Structure formats: C-alpha cells, structure tokens
Amino acid sequence: MTESVTSMWFWPGMLLLALVAGYSVYRMAAVQGARWVGMATAALFGVWVVLFWEILVRALDVPRVLLPAPSLVMGSMVDHAPKLWGDFVQTVGKAVVIGWALGCGSGFLVAVAIDRMPFLQRGLLPVASLTSAIPLVGVAPIAVMWFGFEWPSKAAVVVLMTFFPMLVSTLAGLKAAGKLERELMYSYAASYTRTLLALRLPAALPFIFGALKVNATLALIGAIVAEFFGSPTSGLGFRISTEAARMNMPLVWGAIVVAAVTGSLAYALLVQLERRAAFWHPSVREG
Amino acid sequence: MNHSESTHLGTAPSQTHLQQRTAVEVRNASVIYQTADTPVHALSDIDLHIAEGEFVSLIGPSGCGKTTLMRVIADLEHISAGEVLVNGVSPHDARLARAYGYVFQAPALFPWRNVLANVTLPLQIQGKGKAEAKRIAMEHLERVGLKGFEGKYPWQLSGGMQQRVSIARALSFEPKILMMDEPFGALDEITRDRLNEQLQQLWQRERRTVVFVTHSIAEAVYLSTKIVVMSPRPGRIVKVIDSPLPDERHLGLRDTPAFMELAHEVREALADGHH
Amino acid sequence: MNHSESTHLGTAPSQTHLQQRTAVEVRNASVIYQTADTPVHALSDIDLHIAEGEFVSLIGPSGCGKTTLMRVIADLEHISAGEVLVNGVSPHDARLARAYGYVFQAPALFPWRNVLANVTLPLQIQGKGKAEAKRIAMEHLERVGLKGFEGKYPWQLSGGMQQRVSIARALSFEPKILMMDEPFGALDEITRDRLNEQLQQLWQRERRTVVFVTHSIAEAVYLSTKIVVMSPRPGRIVKVIDSPLPDERHLGLRDTPAFMELAHEVREALADGHH
Amino acid sequence: MATTRSLPQRLVHDWLPVAVVLLAVLIAWYVAAWGLNAQGAIERVLDEEAGYTQMELFEATMTMERPLMPAPHQVAMDFYESLTEWPIDSPRNLIYHVIVTGQSTLLGFAMGTALGLVLSVLIVHSRTLDKALLPWIVASQTVPVLAIAPIVLVILGSLGFAGTAPKAVIAMYLCFFPVTVAMVQGLRSPQKIETEMMHTYAASRWQSLWLLRLPAALPFLFPALRVGVAAGLVGAMVAELPTGAQAGLGARLLTGSYYGQTTQIWSALVMSALLGLALTGIVAGVERLVLRSRGGV
C-alpha cells in the first residue's frame, strides 16, 4: 500500500475525492423539506469520513494497534457480535438504564421537594457545583470499593453523575414559568400542587429534557469508565480495557462504536420524545 | 395633589345603573417600590370607591400606576400604606373566594393547552366537572367569536384571537369582578370596535363589576360608567368622571355631542395631569 | 377587486407636495406563503405608485398584508409574481444602496448598547467615523426629545422612549425612504399625539418619502398625503385616497370638518373591505 | 432588591445556607465513615478475641490506616500536612499537582473554547455544516474519553506533541461541546426582527456577526464556559492516567487508589473539587466584569 502514497497522483486524488465529498454533502444539505434530509446529510457525511479513514489508514500504513481500519472494526463487530451483545446487556441494560433512571428520578424529585425551600436551594446549589467538578475517575474506584464489582457500583457512579444536572435543570425549569402565567394561577387562588401540575411542570419540560439528554451520554460514559476499575467479565468498559491490553484494537473500536451508537440513539430517542411532550415549545414548533 | 373630585365618591351618584353595594373600596392607599437608587411612588394616596355592577375605566399616561392599582385590588401587589377592601374583605380573602377574573395585557395562554383547555383551566381549578366546564367554555368561546377554534393551539392564532381566548377564559370563570388591563391594546381598530361592542353587551346582560385599563379615550368613554383619570410621578387620581351617558350604548353613540363632550372632558383632565 | 382608484396613480395628482420622481412602483405584485395545509394569499395583485416625498399610510384590518407589503418594498420578502421597483432599481439593489430606514412595530433595540450606541449602529455599519456618527446621533436624539438619555440602556426607558430611540435610529441613517410599521402602537394617546406632531413636522422639513402602517384612522388622516386602504383574504388594496388636506398640519386640524370627512371616507372604505 | 442588602445581611442570605448544608454533609460523612468502616475495623484493626468496647470501635473507624471511607478530619490532616510540610515544588504537596492539572485544564479550556466558537460560527453560517456536523458532535461526546485517551495520546505523541499539549487536547475534547452547543443556540438567539433590521442596513455577514450575533450570544456563552471549564478539568485529570500518572490530581487519585491510600484519594478529590470551584469562580468573575461593561445585561 505504501507505494500508492509515493505515487504522485495519491494526494491530488485525495484532494479531488475530498472536493467530491464536500460537494455531495453540500447538495444533500441543500435539499428542501422533509425531516430525513438532516439525518441523511449527517449519514452521508459519516460515510465519507469512514471512507477517508479507511483509505488513509491503509495508504499510510498506520499500525492496527493504533488505529484500525473501519473495515476491520466492522469485521470484528460481526465476528464478536454475541460477545458485544452480552457487553451491551451488562452495561447498558443494567448499569446505565437503572442508574440513569434513578439519578434523573431522584434529581427531579428532590428538586420538586426543595422547590419551596429557597434556603436549602441556596445551600445546595453551590455544593452541587462543587460535586460537579469531581471527576468520575476519582469516584469510580470508591464506588467499586463500596458497592462491589457488579453492576450496582456502575449504577451508583451513574446516579452520582446524573443527579445534580437533573436537580439543577429542574429547579431552573420550575422557575421558568412566566410571571404573568404565575399571577394568573394566583388570581385563581389555585393550590400549590395545581399550579405545579398545570403550569410549572409543563413550563419546565424543556429544561428537564435538556438534562435527560445530557445525562444519557453522561450515564453511558460513567458506566463504561467505572468498569475500568473492576468489573465482572463482561461489559463495554471491560471489553474496551481488556482488549486494549491485548492489542485487539478492532474489537476495542467495535465496543466504542456500540457505545457511541447507543448514546446517539438514546439522544435521538429523547429528542423525539421531547418533540412529543414539549410540542408547544417554540424550538420544537419551528421544526 | 388635586384629586378633589374623588372626595364625593363615598356618596354614590344617583344614576340607575349603580347599585348601592360596594365592590371595591380603596382608602388612602400608597404603593412605593424600593429600587436601587430612589424609591418610586407608584401610587400615592389613592381613594377610590367602586360599587357593584359599575364599569370603571382607568386612563392615564404610561407609568401613572394604572396597572399597579389593578394589581393592588387583585392582591397581586401589597400596599405600603392605606386600606383596600373588596366585597367587604381584604383582597387576599377575596382572591381565595375566587372573586377575580384577570385579563392581562398579554394573553398569557398556556402553549401546551389548546384553546378549549385554556378556557376550562380556571373552571377545572374551581372544581367544575369536565362536561360542565366544556359546556361553559364553548359557550364563552362562541361569545368571543371563536367557535370552531377550540382545538387549535395558542401559537396557531393571531394576536387578536389569543386575546379573545384570554377574555373568554376570564369570563367563563364568572368572577364577581372582571379586571382587564388594556385587553384590546394589540388589536386593529375594527376588531377592537367589535370587541368593545360585545363587552358592552356582556356588561349590559350580566352587570358584573368591571375594572378596565385603556389608553384610548374613546374606548373609556364608550364603555364606562365611571372614568378614573390618573397622572404619574407620583401616581395619583386627578379626576373621577361619572358618565352621564345612558346604559344602552351602540357604536353610533360615538358621534353624538354628549359623547364628544365627555371625551373632551377626559382629554382635558389627561392634559392637566400630563404636566 | 375594486381598486379602481388606484388606476389613476400613474399620473400623479396635482397637489404641490408631490414631486414627480417615483420612489416606489409596485405592479401586479402577489405574495403567496406556502404553509402546511393551504397556501396563504398574503398579497394579491397589488398596484401601488409612491412618488418621492409622499407620506403614504397603509391601513386595514389585521392580516390584510400591510406588513407584508412593507416587507416586499424593503426587500425583506420576495414576491411570488409581479414587479417592484424602488428608486428605479430592484428592492435588493435599493437596500444595498442603503435606501431604507425601517422602524419595526417593536423598538428592537440592542440591550447591550446604550441609547447613543443604538442610534449610531447603522452609521457604524455605513462606515461613518466615530465622531461624525456621534454628532449625527446626538442631533437626532435631540429631535425626538431624548437629549440627556444617550447614556441610558434600553431597559431603563419606558416603552414610548424606546420607540423614539428606534425612530431616531432610523432617521439618523438619512434613508431615502422611511418605512414605519405601527411605530406608535404601544403608546398612550397623549404621547402618541405628540409624536404624531413631531413626525409631521419632520416630514414637513425634510420631505422624505414615508411609508407608514397604522391601525388608527385619525393617525392616518392626520399624517398622510395618501391613504391606502387594504382588505384581507386575499390581501389587496380596496381604495387609495389622496388627501385633500393642506401640507401644514397641527393637531387642531382633527376637529375640522374636512378632517372628519376624510376620516369618514377611510372608515367607510375599511368597512367595505372588512368582510 | 439584592442591591439594597447590607453586608451582614448578604452573609446570612448567601452563606448561611451553604454553611448549614456543608455542616449536614460533614455530619453525614462522619456517620457514613463510622458505618462503612466498622466491619473492616473489626476484622483488621481490633483484636476480636480480646473483645472491644463500642467506644474503641468508634475510635478505630475514625483512625484507620486504610479505611473504606476516611473521616473528614483525616482528610483535613492529610491536606494540611501536604500543604505545610512540603515545599511547593515537591510532588508530595497538593499545590504542585494543582498547578500541573491547572495548566493543562486552562490550555485545554482555551483551545476548547476557541474550537467551540469557530465550530458554532461555521455551523450557524452554513446549512451544510449544520446538518452534517451537529449530529456527529453529539456522537463524539458519547465516546468514552478514558477509552480513547491512551490512543489519542500515542497518536499525538507520534505527531510530536508532548508534555502538557496532549493532555490539553483531551481537556479540549470535553470542553468544546458545551461551548459549541450553547453558542449555536446563542448565535441563533437574535430575534427575526433584529436580524431583519441588520438586513435593512445592508450589513455584511461579518458585521451582523460582530454587531448582533456575538453580543446576543454572550449570555449563552458564559454559563457554557462554566460548564466547559469543569469538563476540561475532568478531561485533564483523565488524561493524566495514560501519561504515566506522573503528576497532577488525576495521578494522585490513581496512585492513591493503587497504593490503597484512601485518604490520599479523598484529599485529591476534595482538592479537585476546590480547583473546579476556583476555575468556575474565575469564569463567573470574568462574566460579571464583561456583563457590567455592557450595562448589566
């Protein structure tokens, strides 16, 4: 392959291909209308990136242990599909989903609970920002120490990571209802609960979804990293760390792809849910 | 502070449309906002008497305290001094007794509720049953000319339609006192005329107490039984004018000399207060 | 489509205030908005001629296309059919030649700029020097009665003051054509009267071409040399009325029979179009 | 309203709640230390055959060499000794590690902010990039950093980057995301009426960006910068692991965990939280200065 690089036509050829790629994405993006255009453009862009990755890795003879070609990654994913599925179930099915639900749920409930206590809020929020600066690499070993090497310790890390973003967002969201709207409810002599349900929670929805989305990616990363510090013999983090240590980089990237696809899908799913739930919000309405 | 005319308010005028029961009684009320530099006297020494069934318009230049006075009556703002009674009790108690229907200057509709659900909201809070709430709401939507739009969401309506929804919402509540803060500010003249007419008829029919803020002299004169002219810095009442016009009104009234004379009187009072 | 009166527009009326050079020429213009369900005919077959130095008011019910017509002239919207020429060139070229001063319905001031900096913004974009921009801006601020407020930020001003800043901003640009979309909608009647007077005097002095949208018949009659009455669904011109009033105007004019007659004519035309 | 509060009132209003919450945390911490350490203390510290009193057990849980959770005073002592008994350039002084981590955080933060700004400006101005890039930027954040950090470092190393730079790149990777997202939102925040006004002035794209979009985006930028600097700190610490855990708070965490020095882990954790607070505090300070210079908006 190396001789192809030395060929004087290689780089001009790549440049030409890059232009073609850029133009095709540009044209795709310019298509008017339907919602799938956005997705298709992003997908086309992704396909080109993968293609360039493949060509460059091969042409430049990049060692497989540094950066495997996408074709190798795909092949490895197919070969080890059952293994990766097991890892997915272990990490996502248990730690991420449970941790995310618990973290977001408790963040939300605590926010609603302390909504009426400004004193606690003023005290908690600085402490929340203090904890948000604690990196999970420090928390993960402690979690494994406390909760064992099975999924509960990963879920605990995820809970810790997702709790405060949800708490902070929900509190901000509960304050988002307009003054006029609040005074309207007040003039109806509506009860606290009524105002919460009819006005403040709906108004907070965009904030809550914002936290749900951010937390989805945080939860995934948190669970995977926590597995680096002790785990059973399956899980995406386990796979990444052990296969990296034995130089099986295609499978490492395979696991990373599974993680990234899962994260992106979760994100996209939440975006769709948000479109349904907060259909009235200007950012959704405009399309 | 020349609100000399406001002193004979205690004795209600003898016009037939004024019942003797008191709806709102404001005595010597002041509101002072504390701001960074100097305190703002939003309302200073206000005396006002509103009998049940009156249609009272507040008019005056920007910043003269019209909104503040409305908010004081509706328990959205506390007075710094003086006394306010609504239906004989404090504004707070009156609010808990669900005495108010408040129409804000902006429609303040909930975007996640469609038109019908927005109108039924206060009924729901009142504890009305679903079917009944719907029936009442549909009735009032029809009254403001929005039949057929009950399934639409607020952002699918023009500004004027939104404002009409908010009026329907306040009316459906059947409040003792209807508070309207420049409800027609954003509408074109013709739509506005039409709504004025409807509001007049509504008041004719039901004789609710209405407190109404407007910038339009014609509107104030056309609608009110009593016009309160205010002036800013500090916010005070410069004149209270009881309308000599008959209760039955139609738009044609606006071209009569009596109407013009009253409008002139209001304009004079305004100009007096305007420095 | 009975805009019969708009046909004799090609030959300018003989009043002295109309110069013969053409400022805006709209021929057979239509604007259709594509929406989810059915296309909206915002403007249908519009013909309009505006000579240099004219003060033209657009009046009509909500949704009749006044704003759309303004936007078409100012190159903010494209026509679906027909032709528009501004100063003999396309709106696009006229815009690049900086022909327009546009006053939007809302003041649209930048909150991070103080009053002076807001007014100098278009001058800065034009590439004027700092000192000169400041001089011009101060001059126009004084003209709208805001001398001494140049260091304040928008939120420290009342709504009326903000709107005056936005007018000063449009004027300081010295545009050939001043476009004003309901500039006084949010003001109280007295402030509005005062600004009307000032605008009238300004136009007297400088004789810029002005295209003005309003909902107020009185305002349109008081200010304009030509009143364009529009009607909705589809948006079209129902009548073009050339004002017989003299160029020199003062507020007292509003009580004269000539004024009332013209107002009546406009109201009639509006009522005609309103269904 | 807040401006009229006197200093002592402000102290009570702003700091009393924080103090109360911190006190509650401290108490909970002691209780947790006692509960968590008890079993280990019984097994490894106390002599089971000889028997022990509850007081001895409590004491043992507060003074263990290798506790499951060190008591606050143990962490405080470790902190204090580290700061006072060693010169500032000694690897046993936490300040030394703060400086190491702080450097790569700040460098990464600067690069991440720059990248985020550039990306957001490009995305806002190009429909193509908006459609093609934004989903991948989201996807990039679902890749576990710790997994790719070693590879990134080796690749960067072979490109000739060594020392602080590669760590800063990892920090940048976490930083640029919040900045990009917020700035895309912020640059799009001007209302239609405002952009149309610039349009009628025939302002160039550049003028619109500079005079309208950027100033309008500032209120979006600063909260994102605060999030970004905290994320950058996490990135810098993560990046310290695959560079041989040589120095820095991340290295302290790792070696603390490796040598079983729980107290060291906790003091590094507390230190990193303080560093994060200081960094966000600096950003908040800059924010206040900038916003004041434009009249408080």
Added chain:
Amino acid sequence: ADKVTVQLKWVPQAQFAGYYMAAAKGFYKDAGLEVTIKPGGPDIAPTQVIAGKQADIVVDWMPSALAAREAGVPLVNVAQVFNQSGLMLTCKKASGVASPKDFKGKTLGVWYGGNEYPFLNWMGKLGLKTDSDIKILKQGFNVDPLLQNQAACISTMIYNEYWQVVDAGVKEKDLVTFFYEKEGVATLEDGLYVLEDNLKDAAFVAKMGKFLKATLKGWDAAVKDPEGAAKAVVAADTSGSASLKVQKRQMENVAKLITNAGTKKIGYLEPAAYERTVKVLLAGGSDPVIKKDPGKAAYSHAIYDAAQK
C-alpha cells in the same frame, strides 16, 4: 550522546528499580547514552507506545507482547530480566479456601489483558469451568476486592499487592497463597522488547547493547542495595505516593525473581522458558491470546550478545 527512550509497564516502583538505579548511578551516562524512562500505568500499553514510535524499547510481560505481535506489532524479546514469575493468587482463609480444590463456587479476582490465560489454563487443569464453577471478577489495580470480601482470592504480585494486603491489616496467618510458578502455569514477566525491523540495523543493536549492559548493571546494583534502589525509585516518582519503606521491601522481593543477578546469565532469555510460556498461552480457553506459535522469531539474543562485549 545516543538517545534511548524506554517505556515501563507500570508506575514508578521497585519493580523497575534497575532502570532508575542505572540512571541514578550514571551507568547510562557512562555508556554515552541519554536515556528517558517513561513511567507506565494501568492505562498504558507499552506495545502501543512503541508502535507509535514513542519508545525505542519497552518493558512488558510476554503474554501481552506476544498478543501484540499477533496483532501486527512485531515485538521481539531481546532480554528477560525477571526469570521467575511473581504472580500468585492470594486468598483469605476465612473464605474457606485452603487448596485449589476449594475454588469451586468462589469469586476469584483476575487481572486481564493477557494475564487471564495462565489463569484459565490453570483452571482448565483443575477441571473447573469458568462460567459455572467459579465466578471471575476483572480485578482493578488494587487489592480492595479482598479487603472488602468481594472475592475469596485475588491476583497479587509477591513483591507488591501481597504486601498491600498485609499492610491493610490482614495477618499473614489468615492468608493462603498459590504461586503460578509452582502450579506450572507461569508465564514470563518483565522483559525488554524492541520492534523486529530495528534489529536489522547494526547501529541500533549496538546502541541497545550499551543500554542493556548499563541496565543490567543497574539491576545488579539494585539487588545488592535495596535501600539505595528504593531511594532512586522514590526520587523518580513525581506523583509523590511511593514510600521508602514499601519500595525497599518490594525491591527485596523483586530480587528473589532475578535469581541470575550478579551472574553472566542475568537478562538472558532461556529458550525453554520461552517455549513453556507459549505453550501456556496457546492452551488457554476458547479465545486464546495467541492463536499460533510465533516460533523463534519472537525472541533474539543479538542485543544480549552485544551487551556482553
């Protein structure tokens, strides 16, 4: 001076005392070399570093080195410093483990990344199925699972983790240990590896010969003077976590794994030991680290020979 960069497998500790000693005592300088010692860590794969051309020579264990070789990084063993394995399984007596028979039903901590194959091989010999008879936990890099009773046994190195368990307060009499060496499943640990291509370069071989010679001298010194070795290591630890007492003890235990220290044989890779390691690795489970015997190409005595001059 010739520049040499060596990548270690783990954080600075007495496990690598020879390199630090050689640097501290100036052996490298005397040999006309400018040596950079890059510390490792749990997230550093020396093979990746050398493939990225960030090191000339790396310290690695043979399982991962041979795995890398199969994955396309042609590593060659050029010297074997540790001729004994220090890997063992350490169990708490209280968990009921007295002999390998008792593993059944227990949770065992195992280091992955290539080290699991000797373990799997061993379990295979014992007839224990790894998916049902025992529960395996992928052990992190500390001994918490044993202390917290999350596992009955964990992997430890005789020179390091074992003593961490003891330091944590577990008495030696409460522990049971099983050496891989004794169970016949040991693989070769710390050795030096270079890229195959470089061996064709005579200048490289000569340079590395000098490096190896100075390094082995450093090891001899370290074995003789554990106290001095510990000092050199602690001085090199920029994280400020290594302590003199611990490192000295570690050095004393490391010395037991370099039985050739002080002799000509130090650093020499016994072909028989190599064959034995390969056999252990090939025999592991269904998905072994290496699938085919790399043969004699995976080691070379060229540099060792150069170092003898």
